[in-house]
Amino acid sequence: MIKITEKSIDVQKVIETASSLGAGAVNVFIGTVRNTAHNKNVVWLEYEAYESMAVAETRKIIDVAAHRWPLMGWAVSHRIGTLKPGETAVVVAVSTKHRKEAFEACQYIIDQLKEHVPIFKKEVFEDGEEWVGARPQAQAATRSN
Amino acid sequence: MIKITEKSIDVQKVIETASSLGAGAVNVFIGTVRNTAHNKNVVWLEYEAYESMAVAETRKIIDVAAHRWPLMGWAVSHRIGTLKPGETAVVVAVSTKHRKEAFEACQYIIDQLKEHVPIFKKEVFEDGEEWVGARPQAQAATRSN
Amino acid sequence: MKIQIKAYGIAREIMGGSIELEFAGTTVHDLRHVLLVAHPQLIGLSSLLIAVNQNYASDEVKLAEHDEVVIIPPVSGG
Amino acid sequence: MKIQIKAYGIAREIMGGSIELEFAGTTVHDLRHVLLVAHPQLIGLSSLLIAVNQNYASDEVKLAEHDEVVIIPPVSGG
Numbered sequence: 243m244i245k246i247t248e249k250s251i252d253v254q255k256v257i258e259t260a261s262s263l264g265a266g267a268v269n270v271f272i273g274t275v276r277n278t279a280h281n282k283n284v285v286w287l288e289y290e291a292y293e294s295m296a297v298a299e300t301r302k303i304i305d306v307a308a309h310r311w312p313l314m315g316w317a318v319s320h321r322i323g324t325l326k327p328g329e330t331a332v333v334v335a336v337s338t339k340h341r342k343e344a345f346e347a348c349q350y351i352i353d354q355l356k357e358h359v360p361i362f363k364k365e366v367f368e369d370g371e372e373w374v375g376a377r378p379q380a381q382a383a384t385r386s387n
Numbered sequence: 388m389i390k391i392t393e394k395s396i397d398v399q400k401v402i403e404t405a406s407s408l409g410a411g412a413v414n415v416f417i418g419t420v421r422n423t424a425h426n427k428n429v430v431w432l433e434y435e436a437y438e439s440m441a442v443a444e445t446r447k448i449i450d451v452a453a454h455r456w457p458l459m460g461w462a463v464s465h466r467i468g469t470l471k472p473g474e475t476a477v478v479v480a481v482s483t484k485h486r487k488e489a490f491e492a493c494q495y496i497i498d499q500l501k502e503h504v505p506i507f508k509k510e511v512f513e514d515g516e517e518w519v520g521a522r523p524q525a526q527a528a529t530r531s532n
Numbered sequence: 533m534k535i536q537i538k539a540y541g542i543a544r545e546i547m548g549g550s551i552e553l554e555f556a557g558t559t560v561h562d563l564r565h566v567l568l569v570a571h572p573q574l575i576g577l578s579s580l581l582i583a584v585n586q587n588y589a590s591d592e593v594k595l596a597e598h599d600e601v602v603i604i605p606p607v608s609g610g
Numbered sequence: 611m612k613i614q615i616k617a618y619g620i621a622r623e624i625m626g627g628s629i630e631l632e633f634a635g636t637t638v639h640d641l642r643h644v645l646l647v648a649h650p651q652l653i654g655l656s657s658l659l660i661a662v663n664q665n666y667a668s669d670e671v672k673l674a675e676h677d678e679v680v681i682i683p684p685v686s687g688g
Contacts, residue, residue: 254399263422263473269493270415271486273610277408291609292540292602295586320609328408332610341416341497341688348414349490352610360583360602361609362541373542374608378578418688436687437618437680440664465687477688497688505661505680506687507619518620519686523656 243317244300246293246361251319251330260335262314269344270335271352277327282367289322289331292360296320303354307336311347314338318351320361331363388462389445391438391506396464396475405480407459414489415480416497422472427512434467434476437505441465448499452481456492459483463496465506476508535563535595539603543580546573547603560584561591567603578606613641613673617681621658624651625681638662639669645681656684 243259257270275287300318307313315337325331334352338344363374388404402415420432445463452458460482470476479497483489508519538550547567557563560582568574581588581604584595588604595601616628625645635641638660646652659666659682662673666682673679 253402257398257417261419261473266419266421268415268417268419270413270417271489272402272413272415273486274406274411274413274482276411276484289609290540292538292583292604295583295602296609298586328406337419339421341418341494344416345490345494349486352486356607356610358607359609360540360604360607362605363608364541373545373605375606376542376577376608434687435618437616437661437682440661440680441687443664501685501688503685504687505618505682505685507683508686509619518623518683520684521620521655521686523654 243319244297244304245317245319246291246296246322247319248321248323251321251333253330253333256317256319256333257335259317260315260337262337264339265314265337266339267341267344268335268337269341269348270333271348272330273332273352275325275327275329275331279365279367282369284327285366285368286327287325287331288364288366289320289325290362291320291322293322296359296361299359300355303351303358306354307347307351310350311336311343312338313343313347316347316351318355320355320359322361388464389442389449390462390464391436391441391467392464393466393468396466396478398475398478401462401464401478402480404462405460405482407482409484410459410482411484412486412489413480413482414486414493415478416493417475418477418497420470420472420474420476424510424512427514429472430511430513431472432470432476433509433511434465434470435507436465436467441504441506444504445500448496448503451499452492452496455495456481456488457483458488458492461492461496463500465500465504467506533595533597535597535599535601537567537601537603539605541605541608542577543574543603543605546571555595558594559591560589560593560595563595563601564591580605611673611675613675613677613679615645615679615681617683619683619686620655621652621681621683624649633673636672637669638667638671638673641673641679642669658683
């Protein structure tokens, strides 16, 4: 299951989707909204996605992972829209026979997702906002608000 | 939270216990009962624990992990008693600011738990039973039932 | 030819939304040039990819009238 | 001295449950010897640790009458 959704993510459901009776290990990564960034309070985040391509790119990542590790089940769910601190932005879950593979595959999927999937995040602070990663660090520090 | 329990584990609750508003990453390991082992159908598993020491040993593992990685929250829950295939035997959850640390700490905790915490598992098959890891491999293969 | 261009995130904000462009060039490389001239603020971004029909496209890819062309600034999912 | 000995898992099954032992030795090493003689099946286990007062105890640890002594066969949690 690959899902891009405006609704709050049901972590338990993602885990159940990824589970398998033949698997002994499930690894789950949950990305949540932190209440601070750059030492400033985060008021909220805005996520947007190029949805059809985000799903397609995630599928490519899963395909590679399923080649590298013997996945018995998997699920990826990414939230879009406005998220407050503490809310869940992304959940990746994979199940495998043995635990090492579950850790490795889950980490691979979230690493690749963050690098390649067209989803975009804006941090909104009390005194301004910033598209995460949009500009090289030095320029980001002097961004206008 | 370290919990040894005869009741079914509420994964969502373990995750919530480990979560923190300042953390951006939660990694969760879920160990479930497989329906096969040694190419035979598993009917059920029996777990028993030397409870007070199991809690104390788990706490030592967490203390080391909290020294090595900047944990912002953690929780470990281990089920004992009779478990059927598909049921959850153990959940480890940790939250950290960044994801790499969450993966590493969670894997460290489950690896150490499996090696040092006095919990004991018996696999019950249709035609016999076996205390997991009790005997060197060669002898285990010729165990009586 | 006319191409419809969609953009996301900071690229969307800089370009002011989706645009229709009368495009005289042929490749992704040409399109990128046109966009950077029209919207110099795009130059300051850490990266600027162009997706054609839902795949990241390299500079030499040729564009056709009904291609789905999308401007992809640095991604930051997760 | 008398010591109460608890055991878990396969060790519990081999020893037939908790036992009270009239112990003539002094150390964990001595106790292990007594147990292996009394229950030779314990010899076949992959490992056999002895916990004293809830800590894994090395062979030279001395035992006292009211110590909590527990026999720990190979662990297999998770």
